[in-house]
Amino acid sequence: MVFCSTNYKYLQINTAIKNALGISQDSGVAMVENNGIENELNLTSTQNGREITLTKFISTKKKFAFDYQFKLDDEKLKELLEKQRSPDRVFTKNTENAQHIDLGLFVNDNDEDIFGGVSSQSTFRVEGDTFYGSVVATFNQEKIPENAKLTLHIYKLYWQDAEELDQAFLEASETGSPFGVDNALQYEGDWRFDIDYKPLTQTADTQISNVNNITDIKVKNDALQTTVKFTAPIQFESYPAVTLYKGGVKTDNQIFTEIHNTETGEVTISFSLSALDKTSVYTIQLNEINFEGKPLKEIGHFDIQNQ
Numbered sequence: 168m169v170f171c172s173t174n175y176k177y178l179q180i181n182t183a184i185k186n187a188l189g190i191s192q193d194s195g196v197a198m199v200e201n202n203g204i205e206n207e208l209n210l211t212s213t214q215n216g217r218e219i220t221l222t223k224f225i226s227t228k229k230k231f232a233f234d235y236q237f238k239l240d241d242e243k244l245k246e247l248l249e250k251q252r253s254p255d256r257v258f259t260k261n262t263e264n265a266q267h268i269d270l271g272l273f274v275n276d277n278d279e280d281i282f283g284g285v286s287s288q289s290t291f292r293v294e295g296d297t298f299y300g301s302v303v304a305t306f307n308q309e310k311i312p313e314n315a316k317l318t319l320h321i322y323k324l325y326w327q328d329a330e331e332l333d334q335a336f337l338e339a340s341e342t343g344s345p346f347g348v349d350n351a352l353q354y355e356g357d358w359r360f361d362i363d364y365k366p367l368t369q370t371a372d373t374q375i376s377n378v379n380n381i382t383d384i385k386v387k388n389d390a391l392q393t394t395v396k397f398t399a400p401i402q403f404e405s406y407p408a409v410t411l412y413k414g415g416v417k418t419d420n421q422i423f424t425e426i427h428n429t430e431t432g433e434v435t436i437s438f439s440l441s442a443l444d445k446t447s448v449y450t451i452q453l454n455e456i457n458f459e460g461k462p463l464k465e466i467g468h469f470d471i472q473n474q
Contacts (some may be wrong), residue, residue, distance in 0.1 A: 188292070189301040190223055190232040194421060195391035196303070198441035199225060199367065204390075206364060212321075214356025219321060221360045226317065227367050227389035228309040229437075231272070232302065233319065239298040243352050248293060250329040257333035266291040266300055267327075267350075271320040274312060281310050286424045286437075300324075305392060305423045305437050317362040325353035367391070371442035371473040380467030381453070383433075388473070392423065393440040395451060399467050401432045405455050407466060409436050412450040440473070448472045 190196045200206065206225040211218055223234040239245065252263045266289045271280040287304035311317070328351040339346035367390040375384050383398040401407050407427050411418045424437040440449060449471050454462040 189234040189299060190225070190303055192301075193232060193303050193391075193439055195230070195439040195441045196225060196232050198443050199390050202443050204367065208360075208363075210360045212358040212360060214358050215354070217354055217356065219358045221319065224317075224319065224360070224362050224364060225367070225391070226311055226362075226364070227391045228311045228313065229389060229394070230303075230305045230391040231311065231317075232304070232391070234299065234301050235321070236297055236299045239293060239296050241352075244298075244326065247326045247328060247351055248291075248298075251326070253329065256329060258329075258336040261329075261332060262290075264290045264292060267323075267325045268300070268302060268321065269323040269325075270302070271322060272311075273318040273320070274315045276316070276318065281306075284308065284310070288423075303423075307424070311366050313368055314365055317366075319360045319362060321356075321358040321360075323353055323355045325350045327351055369442050371445070374472050374474050376470045376472075377450070378467075378469040381469050384469060386471065388440065388442045390442050391439070392437055393442070393471070394435065394437045395471065396433060396435045397451075397469070398432045399434060399453050401427065401429050401434075401453075401466065402455070403429050405429065406457070407434065407453055408456045408460065408462075409434065410452045410454055410462065411438060412452065413447055415450070440471070442473060445473050 187197060191200060206223045208221050208224055210221040217237060219235055219237045221233060221235050225232050256263065268289045270282060272282040273279070274281060284307040285304050287302060289300065289302045291298060291300045293299070327348050331348045331351070335346040335348050369390040370388055373386045373388065375386070378384070381397050381399050385396045387394045399407070409422060409425055411422055422436050422438045426435040434453060436451070440447065450468055451471060452468040453466040455464050455466055456462055
């Protein structure tokens with residue numbers, strides 16, 4: 168049973184790279200690829216008659232991403248995917264390309280699964296008779312050791328019936344209660360992939376400028392993402408949210424994680440600015456928003472650029 172709530176939030180793909188495919192839609196991954204750093208693979212694993220191929224994998228100490236694919240030869244799955252992508256969907260916050268996946272990540276053949284304390288985005292697309300899946304995940308803290316030999320496990324892929332989910336959403340909307348449906352189909356097993364690529368270790372110094380009403384700015388970055396902590400005068404019962412601009416143009420949610428502490432005023436965000444990107448200038452603007460997520464007023468802002 169998968170439970171949802173009517174205030175479910177989801178991450179949108181950065182429109183600046185919307186024509187890319189798979190994990191290359193992540194601007195941090197795209198920057199690494201544009202710098203000629205290898206991430207392509209052709210690793211296969213078979214469980215219960217289902218072969219899955221891992222085609223890309225890339226990681227840093229805090230973030231990893233991978234692409235996988237398998238032959239779409241299951242009529243039941245084709246039907247479920249068609250329903251999920253229907254333009255007549257009611258529960259539109261369950262994005263049409265969202266994919267449920269259970270996975271594990273292990274270091275140096277240890278038994279401890281480090282895939283915890285993580286925010287992840289799992290999506291899919293279909294081309295011809297092939298199912299393409301992508302996962303981008305950011306840990307709350309650095310968890311992947313330098314020079315680690317990583318092993319990725321895929322334990323389960325599963326799907327709900329979108330028509331059943333829409334109906335459950337309509338019924339729950341009347342009372343504002345949680346809702347859920349059983350899985351209509353699932354592939355279970357232990358698809359294992361031993362990764363040859365080591366975590367990337369590149370970092371960059373950053374320049375902070377144009378600071379307004381923001382203090383205690385701290386930055387840590389790697390080849391795939393940048394984490395910024397800062398303090399702002401947040402009202403205790405207010406609803407703060409960061410808007411991110413790249414070169415003065417609002418981005419379509421490159422922010423992967425965002426945490427606010429209304430008692431201390433501390434804000435932490437992680438977004439897809441690669442340490443390899445030395446030209447882009449981002450503006451981090453903190454706003455007070457309403458219940459619909461629309462900005463009411465600006466609290467403060469600052470600019471950030473790698474050197």
